[in-house]
Amino acid sequence: MHRGGFFKIFLIIAAISLLLDWYVFNGLKTFTADWQSERLRQLVKWGYLVISVGVTVLFIGGFGSFSTAKGMTPFHEWMLSLFLTFFITKIFFVLILFLGDIGRFFYGIVSNVTKPDGKVIEPYFPARRKFISEAAILIAAFPFTGFMYAMFKGKYDYKVHRTTLYFDDLPDAFDGFTITQLSDIHSGSFDNTDAMQRGIDLAKAQKSDLFVFTGDLVNNAAWEIEPYIPNFGQLKAPYGQFSILGNHDYGDYIEWASEAEKAANLDKLKEHHKALGYRLMLNENIDIEKNGQKISLIGVENWGKGFIQLGDLDKALKGVDKDAFKILLSHDPTHWEEKVRYNPTTIHLTLAGHTHGAQFGVEVAGFRWSPVQYRYLDWAGLVNEKNRYLYVNRGFGFLAFSGRLGIWPEVTVITLKKKRSEANV
Numbered sequence: 091m092h093r094g095g096f097f098k099i100f101l102i103i104a105a106i107s108l109l110l111d112w113y114v115f116n117g118l119k120t121f122t123a124d125w126q127s128e129r130l131r132q133l134v135k136w137g138y139l140v141i142s143v144g145v146t147v148l149f150i151g152g153f154g155s156f157s158t159a160k161g162m163t164p165f166h167e168w169m170l171s172l173f174l175t176f177f178i179t180k181i182f183f184v185l186i187l188f189l190g191d192i193g194r195f196f197y198g199i200v201s202n203v204t205k206p207d208g209k210v211i212e213p214y215f216p217a218r219r220k221f222i223s224e225a226a227i228l229i230a231a232f233p234f235t236g237f238m239y240a241m242f243k244g245k246y247d248y249k250v251h252r253t254t255l256y257f258d259d260l261p262d263a264f265d266g267f268t269i270t271q272l273s274d275i276h277s278g279s280f281d282n283t284d285a286m287q288r289g290i291d292l293a294k295a296q297k298s299d300l301f302v303f304t305g306d307l308v309n310n311a312a313w314e315i316e317p318y319i320p321n322f323g324q325l326k327a328p329y330g331q332f333s334i335l336g337n338h339d340y341g342d343y344i345e346w347a348s349e350a351e352k353a354a355n356l357d358k359l360k361e362h363h364k365a366l367g368y369r370l371m372l373n374e375n376i377d378i379e380k381n382g383q384k385i386s387l388i389g390v391e392n393w394g395k396g397f398i399q400l401g402d403l404d405k406a407l408k409g410v411d412k413d414a415f416k417i418l419l420s421h422d423p424t425h426w427e428e429k430v431r432y433n434p435t436t437i438h439l440t441l442a443g444h445t446h447g448a449q450f451g452v453e454v455a456g457f458r459w460s461p462v463q464y465r466y467l468d469w470a471g472l473v474n475e476k477n478r479y480l481y482v483n484r485g486f487g488f489l490a491f492s493g494r495l496g497i498w499p500e501v502t503v504i505t506l507k508k509k510r511s512e513a514n515v
Contacts (some may be wrong), residue, residue: 100150103177107146110180115139117187121223142176149173155361161310162346164281167492168241174491175237182323190222205278240450240493246285248292249498253472255479256509257438260415261383265508270298271453272501273421273443274306274323274336275322276487278314283321289486290321293501300378301327301502304443305336305367305392305421309489310344312359315366323366329378333368334389335359336421337397371419373402375410385415388437393429394422403429417441423468423482431475439479439504445469446485447497460497468499 115135122131152169206278270293280286293301308314315322325331339359346352363370371389378385388410393401401420411418418440420426426440447470464468473480485499 099232102330104146104150107173107177107227107502108143110184111139111142111146113184113187114142114180117183117223117226122218123220142180145169145172145176152365155422161221161278162281162490164492166202167279167488167490168281170490171237171241171492175234175241177229178237179234182233183226185490186220186226186229186407190219190226199365202335219386223468236495237493239490240495242493245488245492246288246496247281247448247494247498248289250292250501250503251471251484252480252503252505254505254507255439256507257415257477258509259413259438260506260508261380262508263381263383264385264415264506266505267300267303267380267385268296268298269300269441269504269506270325270327270501271302271304271441271478271481271483271504272297272325272486273304273441274446274485274487275315276302276306276309276338276485276489277318278311279488279492280318283318283494286318287321288322289499289501293325296501296503298503300329300387301325301331302387302441303331303333303458304441304483305334305418306338306443306485306487307333307336307362308359309338312355312362315359315362319362319365326367329380331366331368332376332387332389332419333363333366333370334419334421335370335372335391337394339391340392340398341398342398360371371406373400373406375406385417386410386417387417388413390417392421393425395424397422401425401429403433407435412436422471423466423480426473426480429469431478431480437478439481439506441483441502443479443483443485445482446489449485449488449491449494449497451495451497453496 111287115138118135118138125131149169149172150443152166153361272293339356341352341355346355360370369376371387373390375386375388378387388406390401390403390406390455393403403418403425406418413434416432416435416437416439418426418437420430420440420442422444426442430437430440445462445466448460448462451462452458453470458470460469468480468482470482473482481502481504483502484497485501486501488494488499
């Protein structure tokens with residue numbers, strides 16, 4: 091969809107938001123009706139309206155000034171995030187209020203009584219009761235608080251996810267070999283360098299043997315990573331740092347003055363990988379050697395169902411021994427689903443990202459849910475298909491919504507172990 095189409099959608103959503111404001115305003119009138127202070131009553135009602143309408147106006151204005159040459163900036167993401175916070179909070183408030191209004195409507199019908207002279211004892215539509223407004227405020231407080239936490243705390247609340255995998259054919263020298271994976275840095279979205287650095291420090295503290303990055307270094311443009319090259323350049327590992335491209339790295343989601351300008355941006359981004367100390371892998375492979383034994387590390391360009399498909403697995407596998415232990419870096423998990431898991435060539439482990447886990451969901455005591463699961467079969471964590479493993483990193487950064495709730499930013503640590511038969515133990 092082109093920019094004009096998106097802007098029309100934004101205007102429609104904004105109009106709905108203003109209608110919700112009217113309903114909430116009336117609910118607040120009921121809530122404050124018995125307050126003694128007239129000034130406080132007016133402050134609550136009109137204060138809410140000014141703030142909520144102001145957020146909507148900023149949202150429209152922010153996207154009205156959206157620069158296609160730069161893409162979405164942290165300012166735009168904050169405007170979108172604040173608008174979503176108020177919009178969803180209002181929906182919860184209005185839903186409770188509306189259910190109460192339906193109840194009092196039917197109550198008015200069944201309790202409507204007239205005197206013999208025709209005078210009505212009970213009004214046809216009873217006044218809204220205060221406890222309904224109180225319930226609406228209580229329920230609406232949950233999404234509001236959650237979104238605020240997501241924006242001010244959650245998006246930098248980095249978690250380490252550790253996974254140990256056992257393989258029969260892992261070379262002995264790599265028994266206990268560790269890999270730290272980051273994915274989806276989305277450097278154009280960062281708004282707190284110190285908080286971001288805590289995530290980098292956490293990754294450094296793992297002291298893994300190998301570091302890999304699985305795509306989406308930027309949102310759109312190569313310049314976005316430039317302020318953070320000294321930060322992410324700190325990530326070093328004894329057996330090297332390797333990276334691939336993700337769908338956002340190609341600059342497909344903003345307009346360029348020419349194809350030549352777009353190509354130059356990609357070339358510049360590739361140079362930035364080099365400046366970070368990352369070996370960018372473009373449909374190719376490399377041997378990782380330890381104590382005279384090897385494993386094959388394979389990296390492909392982006393291949394995603396419904397996204398850019400430049401990844402060429404056959405090309406990337408050229409020269410790789412069919413019996414070699416293989417680790418594949420591929421940004422989009424749909425590549426594993428469509429091309430890798432049933433491939434004639436066994437690829438032992440694929441490391442991916444892309445989904446972010448929608449930056450929202452629930453992961454508690456074995457229960458896991460996110461709206462992204464309705465789009466992606468495999469969207470976070472470990473998947474096993476006949477001893478061919480996929481690990482989907484939940485992402486280091488964030489995009490569009492400037493927050494995370496329930497699906498926290500991730501540093502992945504994978505340990506490879508040799509699975510030994512009982513006869514060899």
